[in-house]
Amino acid sequence: MGVAQCWKDAPGEGPRGSGRLGHSAGPWTGASRTAGALRTSTEAGRAALGPGHEGVETGAAGLAALAELTAVRRSWEARLGAVRDECEALQGALLAVARELGETDTSVRSALSSIDTRTPADAKTPAGAGAPVDARASVGAGPGERR
Numbered sequence: 001m002g003v004a005q006c007w008k009d010a011p012g013e014g015p016r017g018s019g020r021l022g023h024s025a026g027p028w029t030g031a032s033r034t035a036g037a038l039r040t041s042t043e044a045g046r047a048a049l050g051p052g053h054e055g056v057e058t059g060a061a062g063l064a065a066l067a068e069l070t071a072v073r074r075s076w077e078a079r080l081g082a083v084r085d086e087c088e089a090l091q092g093a094l095l096a097v098a099r100e101l102g103e104t105d106t107s108v109r110s111a112l113s114s115i116d117t118r119t120p121a122d123a124k125t126p127a128g129a130g131a132p133v134d135a136r137a138s139v140g141a142g143p144g145e146r147r
Helices: 003-009 026-052 065-113 120-124
Strands: none
Touching: 026 065
16 A cells, blocks of 8 residues: 555545645634734733722722722732733744744655655556546446546
């Protein structure tokens, strides 16, 4: 059994027998952009907490809840800062995956292009006669048609 036959008979996604295995860096790049956008919006929200609480200390002076309100605000600033930092790390990591997969695809394609995938039957076919017909692919096809 030749390399091409093994490849076509291998289970996986896509149409059976297509002989192509592909992936796209698109989802990784899109996820990286989403992480970057989330980082930006989280930072904007975190930064707005301070100005949103301006004047609370003077306006709420004497209230017992002032200390708790300040603690809650600081807690949210810390949490949103942690989310921002995580999104920043994810953005870079996801983009690195997209780049690496793209580079891997290119090097694998280059390495595989030098492999001779002809079968012994291909070598016996006279020039110009075309590839031999696979009887399994022809089952159920009409006269002169291949499935």
